[in-house]
Amino acid sequence: MSGIPLRxxxxxxxxxxxxxxxxxxxxxxxxxxSQVSKxxxxxxxx
Amino acid sequence: MVGxxxxxxxxxxxxxxxxxxxxxxxVPRPALTRExxxxxxxxxxxxxxxxxxxxxxxxxxxxxxxxxxxxxILAGAGLGAARLAPTGLPAGRAAAGVLYVxxxxxxxxxxxxxxxxxxxxxxxxxxxxAAAAYRGDGAEGTSGAATAxxxxxxxxxxxxxxxxxxxxxxxxxGVIASVLALLVAGxxxxxxxxxxxxxLALVGGVALVLNAPWWVPSVLHPGGVPVRPVGVAAFASRxxxxxxxxxxxxxxxxxxxxxxxxxxxxxxxxxxxxxxxVVVAAVGWRRCVAAGxxxxxxxxxxxxxxxxxxxxxAAGALPGLDQGLRLVVEHVPGGGLxxxxxxxxxxxxxxxxxxxxxGVEWLAGLLATPARRRVAACLLVxxxxxxxxxxxxxxxxxxxxxxxPASWAEARAAVTADRVPGGxxxxxxxxxxxxxxxxxxxxxxxxxRYFPRRVVTNDDLELRGLTVPGxxxxxxxxxxxxxxxxxxxxxxxxxGVRWVLVEKIGPWSAYPPxxxxxxxxxxxxDLALYRGPPPRPVELPAAPAAPVLAADVVALALLGWIAAxxxxxxxxxxxxxxxxxxxxxx
Numbered sequence: 001m002s003g004i005p006l007r008x009x010x011x012x013x014x015x016x017x018x019x020x021x022x023x024x025x026x027x028x029x030x031x032x033x034s035q036v037s038k039x040x041x042x043x044x045x046x
Numbered sequence: 047m048v049g050x051x052x053x054x055x056x057x058x059x060x061x062x063x064x065x066x067x068x069x070x071x072x073v074p075r076p077a078l079t080r081e082x083x084x085x086x087x088x089x090x091x092x093x094x095x096x097x098x099x100x101x102x103x104x105x106x107x108x109x110x111x112x113x114x115x116x117x118x119i120l121a122g123a124g125l126g127a128a129r130l131a132p133t134g135l136p137a138g139r140a141a142a143g144v145l146y147v148x149x150x151x152x153x154x155x156x157x158x159x160x161x162x163x164x165x166x167x168x169x170x171x172x173x174x175x176a177a178a179a180y181r182g183d184g185a186e187g188t189s190g191a192a193t194a195x196x197x198x199x200x201x202x203x204x205x206x207x208x209x210x211x212x213x214x215x216x217x218x219x220g221v222i223a224s225v226l227a228l229l230v231a232g233x234x235x236x237x238x239x240x241x242x243x244x245x246l247a248l249v250g251g252v253a254l255v256l257n258a259p260w261w262v263p264s265v266l267h268p269g270g271v272p273v274r275p276v277g278v279a280a281f282a283s284r285x286x287x288x289x290x291x292x293x294x295x296x297x298x299x300x301x302x303x304x305x306x307x308x309x310x311x312x313x314x315x316x317x318x319x320x321x322x323x324v325v326v327a328a329v330g331w332r333r334c335v336a337a338g339x340x341x342x343x344x345x346x347x348x349x350x351x352x353x354x355x356x357x358x359x360a361a362g363a364l365p366g367l368d369q370g371l372r373l374v375v376e377h378v379p380g381g382g383l384x385x386x387x388x389x390x391x392x393x394x395x396x397x398x399x400x401x402x403x404x405g406v407e408w409l410a411g412l413l414a415t416p417a418r419r420r421v422a423a424c425l426l427v428x429x430x431x432x433x434x435x436x437x438x439x440x441x442x443x444x445x446x447x448x449x450x451p452a453s454w455a456e457a458r459a460a461v462t463a464d465r466v467p468g469g470x471x472x473x474x475x476x477x478x479x480x481x482x483x484x485x486x487x488x489x490x491x492x493x494x495r496y497f498p499r500r501v502v503t504n505d506d507l508e509l510r511g512l513t514v515p516g517x518x519x520x521x522x523x524x525x526x527x528x529x530x531x532x533x534x535x536x537x538x539x540x541x542g543v544r545w546v547l548v549e550k551i552g553p554w555s556a557y558p559p560x561x562x563x564x565x566x567x568x569x570x571x572d573l574a575l576y577r578g579p580p581p582r583p584v585e586l587p588a589a590p591a592a593p594v595l596a597a598d599v600v601a602l603a604l605l606g607w608i609a610a611x612x613x614x615x616x617x618x619x620x621x622x623x624x625x626x627x628x629x630x631x632x
Contacts, residue, residue: 006412013409016318017425020432023315028435031309031442 047140047427048124051147054431055156056116058440063447064109065116066489068306068478070159072112074450076100077498084263085594086500087586089271089517093260095162095215096495109447112161119164120147122212126171127396131403132197132334137410137423142403145323146171148430150286150299150308151395153437154388157306157444159490163389166219169212170396173223176206177230178344180245181238197340203245204611206231207252211608214256217264218383219392224253226351226393233350235343255604258597261380266594268587271382272517277507278372280514281386282362287311291363295356296324298395301388305488309436316433323429327398330405352397355390362387402426448484453570454496460567460575461497461545468544468581469520472503474552475528477516481551483572493547502543504528519586535563535578542584546576 059065064072082097084090102111127146128139155164178197206227213223227249231241241249254261264271283300285291286307294300297320299311310316331349334340361367361384374381384390406426410419436442461470472493480486494501502524505516516522520542527537534557538546546564548557550572561576568575 010412012318013322016322017429017432019315020319020429023310023313024432024435026315027310027313028442031436 048143052120068159073496090263123168127399130171130400133407135407138403138406141406146399154301162216165215166213172209177227220257230347233347238341262597263589266589277514283388326405327401331401352394355393358390359387470545471543475504534560539581548574
């Protein structure tokens with residue numbers, strides 16, 4: 001990491017972790033316990 | 047940590063019952079049929095995986111077999127990545143193992159039910175380790191001795207063959223592992239010479255023999271393996287988030303089927319953390335090679351495999367390359383393996399996970415105090431879980447266990463007791479179905495494996511707005527009869543059908559009136575079983591038995607040679623231990 005000061009890199013890493021934690025929390029609280037496709041016959045959907 | 051991650055994913059799936067999702071179909075005591083050897087009329091896509099399950103189900107209940115397979119995949123994958131990670135730091139190894147087990151690739155393939163491909167995926171880190179050790183002589187690592195030993199070890203063709211044998215459980219996995227082994231063993235490098243041409247030829251030969259059980263029947267399939275050009279575009283990798291197709295693949299997602307994409311992939315918030323993973327992995331590899339801890343040639347081979355895999359996976363979506371991919375699929379024998387290209391990012395997952403493990407050691411080392419280092423290590427190990435929290439608990443409830451209703455066993459008993467030959471037609475006329483007893487999860491028609499006689503149903507892959515024609519030669523003969531509106535009872539025996547199973551889902555109620563005249567053998571809440579008169583025999587093309595069985599015997603002999611190594615070693619240790627005990631007492 002020769003191009004970026006260590007403190008800046010560690011700060012960016014911390015911000016990335018916090019964002020991921022927030023996204024993760026939002027995601028799991030907004031998910032219903034079971035999201036099952038109700039489509040009877042469709043193998044897939046592009 | 048790897049065990050904990052595996053348990054977090056699999057916990058709800060360890061209850062009694064079967065996990066039935068898309069292509070993952072396990073049934074109680076599957077019949078031993080010619081199809082399992084690739085000698086049926088279908089393309090040998092599930093060879094030898096279905097055979098191994100059928101044999102294992104003779105020793106254990108099939109749902110236990112399935113649970114052992116799933117647990118073995120995650121444990122084997124995680125431990126392999128942890129061992130491959132060029133770091134002595136336990137947190138680094140844990141980070142590598144957790145990332146390799148907990149990512150979008152595993153999520154999507156698990157939901158698609160591609161368990162055999164995941165077996166191959168689990169074998170890849172072991173393939174890299176064995177192939178790296180199989181390179182030519184040269185200087186060993188100068189620091190990080192334990193790490194270097196794992197990567198160099200004693201060269202052993204038997205060890206490499208064992209890893210390749212596990213990967214050969216699935217056809218595409220066998221191809222990925224073979225190319226990976228050749229690249230890691232043969233990539234130019236200065237510290238250790240690449241494996242000689244003789245050694246590489248041996249590796250190639252071993253890979254060919256181990257994969258023969260599926261490629262020999264495929265090559266000999268009458269008329270060749272059917273080519274479906276429409277499938278090239280249908281199963282091409284696709285963007286599942288803001289990064290486009292290539293970005294989705296780099297982040298180990300990008301599967302063609304939008305129904306199995308992890309929730310949250312369309313968000314931007316997880317991207318900085320994934321970028322951190324990539325940066326840490328890149329620094330980890332660079333420092334290991336620069337410090338002389340690893341053989342740059344082996345690392346180069348792994349990274350080359352990752353790059354080639356990414357290119358193949360993205361080919362269907364890149365202008366110019368998509369035409370090349372279409373040409374290969376349509377005109378090169380075996381080119382169909384490149385369909386559903388996203389699976390080829392598996393070597394990238396290996397490189398990312400192992401490099402990440404090495405990078406964790408570097409990043410933790412940047413911090414001043416042991417307490418900070420510990421906190422940082424814990425956070426880094428947890429990143430994969432933050433990136434994909436919904437993989438936990440059976441993909442957040444999208445996977446679960448189900449039991450086949452008692453009616454299925456009754457139907458099988460009736461069909462098994464019948465000595466008159468003839469096929470079993472399954473209605474409604476769909477290959478993928480959802481059953482209320484399986485919580486409506488879409489699954490490949492389980493009757494194909496459940497009943498001990500040839501099952502015929504619609505073989506087309508029905509996508510939304512598109513149908514990819516199937517490959518079974520029997521199905522098109524029945525399709526006009528089933529899709530018409532005339533009586534079925536007199537029409538199907540001349541087409542070789544003895545039994546008709548009506549699963550009471552979807553538009554099932556249209557069928558019983560059309561089956562008037564056939565004998566109703568079983569009528570339960572979820573199915574009805576009809577029997578017709580002895581049918582007319584049907585002639586369907588199949589691969590010739592002799593060369594296929596010969597290929598199986600040669601592959602089996604090679605497996606025997608692989609197994610002989612550990613057996614001899616165990617025997618030697620036992621004798622030595624007895625002798626030393628005798629020495630003490632004597």
